[in-house]
Amino acid sequence: MNISDSAPTATAPDLPLATECDVLVIGGGPAGATAAALLARQGRKVVVLEKAHHPRFHIGESLLPANVALFDQLGLRDELERIGMPKYGVEFVSPDHEHVQMVEFGDAWDKSMPYAWQVRRSEMDELLFRNATRQGAETIEGCRVRDVAFDDEGATVQAVLDDGAQRSWRARFVIDASGRDTFLSNKLKAKQKNPRHNSSALFGHFVNAERLPGKLEGNITIFWFAHGWFWYIPLADGTTSVGAVCWPYYLKSRTKPLKDFFADTIALCPQLAERLQNATLVDEATYATGNYSYTSTHSSGERYLMLGDAYTFVDPVFSSGVYLAMHNAFEGSKLVAAALDQPARVAAMRRSFERYMRKGPREFSWFIFRVTNPTIRDFFMYPENPFRVKEALLSLLAGDIYGKTPIWKSLRVLKGLYYLVSAGHPRRTWTAWARRRSNVRDLGPLRGENVVEAR
Numbered sequence: 001m002n003i004s005d006s007a008p009t010a011t012a013p014d015l016p017l018a019t020e021c022d023v024l025v026i027g028g029g030p031a032g033a034t035a036a037a038l039l040a041r042q043g044r045k046v047v048v049l050e051k052a053h054h055p056r057f058h059i060g061e062s063l064l065p066a067n068v069a070l071f072d073q074l075g076l077r078d079e080l081e082r083i084g085m086p087k088y089g090v091e092f093v094s095p096d097h098e099h100v101q102m103v104e105f106g107d108a109w110d111k112s113m114p115y116a117w118q119v120r121r122s123e124m125d126e127l128l129f130r131n132a133t134r135q136g137a138e139t140i141e142g143c144r145v146r147d148v149a150f151d152d153e154g155a156t157v158q159a160v161l162d163d164g165a166q167r168s169w170r171a172r173f174v175i176d177a178s179g180r181d182t183f184l185s186n187k188l189k190a191k192q193k194n195p196r197h198n199s200s201a202l203f204g205h206f207v208n209a210e211r212l213p214g215k216l217e218g219n220i221t222i223f224w225f226a227h228g229w230f231w232y233i234p235l236a237d238g239t240t241s242v243g244a245v246c247w248p249y250y251l252k253s254r255t256k257p258l259k260d261f262f263a264d265t266i267a268l269c270p271q272l273a274e275r276l277q278n279a280t281l282v283d284e285a286t287y288a289t290g291n292y293s294y295t296s297t298h299s300s301g302e303r304y305l306m307l308g309d310a311y312t313f314v315d316p317v318f319s320s321g322v323y324l325a326m327h328n329a330f331e332g333s334k335l336v337a338a339a340l341d342q343p344a345r346v347a348a349m350r351r352s353f354e355r356y357m358r359k360g361p362r363e364f365s366w367f368i369f370r371v372t373n374p375t376i377r378d379f380f381m382y383p384e385n386p387f388r389v390k391e392a393l394l395s396l397l398a399g400d401i402y403g404k405t406p407i408w409k410s411l412r413v414l415k416g417l418y419y420l421v422s423a424g425h426p427r428r429t430w431t432a433w434a435r436r437r438s439n440v441r442d443l444g445p446l447r448g449e450n451v452v453e454a455r
């Protein structure tokens with residue numbers, strides 16, 4: 001099977017001799033760096049190719065409590081404590097409710113994971129990447145993978161360095177952790193638009209944004225507004241990350257520079273505008289990204305697997321992206337070890353890996369698809385705990401979905417209550433359903449998509 005990038009690549013005879021390795025990892029973000037560290041720790045020859053240079057900007061700054069245990073296993077908890085802003089809960093602010101609602105992870109079913117962190121991704125991703133190097137992986141920055149060709153023995157991977165030089169590797173196994181670039185999924189034509197979800201985001205960083213007092217300071221706030229919702233993420237250096245996740249029609253309606261459009265969007269949410277009244281946009285830079293909800297038909301092959309965003313991404317509302325990416329790396333590295341050492345076990349392990357990869361996005365998706373629905377919004381604004389539904393929901397929000405915490409019956413009750421309440425308000429339910437169906441329509445590429453506009 002030959003999977004080549006559309007850009008022309010040198011033919012084999014022109015290339016230098018390939019360097020041999022056990023595992024080649026495409027991408028040194030949270031998924032790739034974690035998998036590389038775990039496999040290198042086992043004494044395997046691992047190479048990570050990262051097209052950027054750390055520290056590099058990345059969005060996705062709010063972590064989940066279940067992620068803390070993964071940092072512990074990597075030996076990085078102290079480092080995260082150093083760079084992170086402790087996050088104990090979530091504040092919900094709705095235009096249709098007089099009060100604001102705070103929920104705390106300490107009230108989840110399992111009380112042993114009460115907090116996570118808000119982080120600068122440039123700092124966290126660099127920590128993970130350098131840790132992979134310390135564990136023995138060869139990590140190369142400024143090196144973009146252009147081409148992968150699989151054969152019966154493994155794969156030949158070709159990459160180009162910043163200076164245009166070409167290099168190639170022979171790997172027994174390839175991990176695609178290329179994030180939203182979805183390198184293998186694109187080449188295998190396995191990538192699919194999510195038919196049930198579609199949203200876009202514009203975001204920037206502010207100084208002097210108002211903070212909550214004391215221990216609440218690091219909590220994430222979710223503000224709903226007419227065209228979607230905002231995140232408000234206080235970072236340890238005093239900066240606050242603010243982003244609007246909106247339906248594509250809204251971003252498509254933009255007729256002015258991104259920065260001005262972002263300011264107008266913030267003005268549509270008075271409670272948020274109030275917290276930003278004395279704040280200024282850092283470097284006057286605003287970012288936009290669109291159409292980011294997608295999945296892949298599968299996540300593994302005989303000699304490869306896809307982790308994190310390289311496999312799927314749904315929506316950032318529950319801050320699950322980094323956690324799923326890193327958890328995928330822990331599970332994926334077991335599959336890679338089996339592929340290298342015990343090939344007879346691989347077929348069965350791949351079947352359970354495929355089920356595992358679908359589970360996280362599926363559990364979060366039920367709530368993601370309904371987060372702008374008035375019934376679910378009421379559940380978040382008035383969290384009650386019959387049949388321990390609040391504890392179960394908080395566990396899901398904490399990312400506690402892969403262990404033994406018995407939240408599933410209570411989550412089924414919660415979903416049942418949702419359908420009952422929805423049926424009791426047929427007009428409201430119908431209006432919300434019809435609006436959502438119209439809003440997730442694909443409107444094609446958005447102007448300003450995946451762009452940064454500064455000054």
Ligand SMILES: Cc1cc2nc3c(=O)[nH]c(=O)nc-3n(C[C@H](O)[C@H](O)[C@H](O)COP(=O)(O)OP(=O)(O)OC[C@H]3O[C@@H](n4cnc5c(N)ncnc54)[C@H](O)[C@@H]3O)c2cc1C
Binds near residue numbers: 031052177243
């Ligand atoms: C608007 C928005 C807000 C978000 N907010 C949150 C949040 O608050 N919390 C959260 O947990 N998640 C959030 N996410 C999701 C989160 O950003 C991702 O899920 C997470 O970064 C996935 O990690 P990854 O390692 O799979 O991919 P990435 O972090 O994207 O890493 C992939 C790496 O691969 C490199 N790469 C790509 N192609 C190649 C190539 N061909 N060769 C070499 N290197 C390559 C890239 O440079 C990159 O460093 C958000 C996402 C969006 C879009």
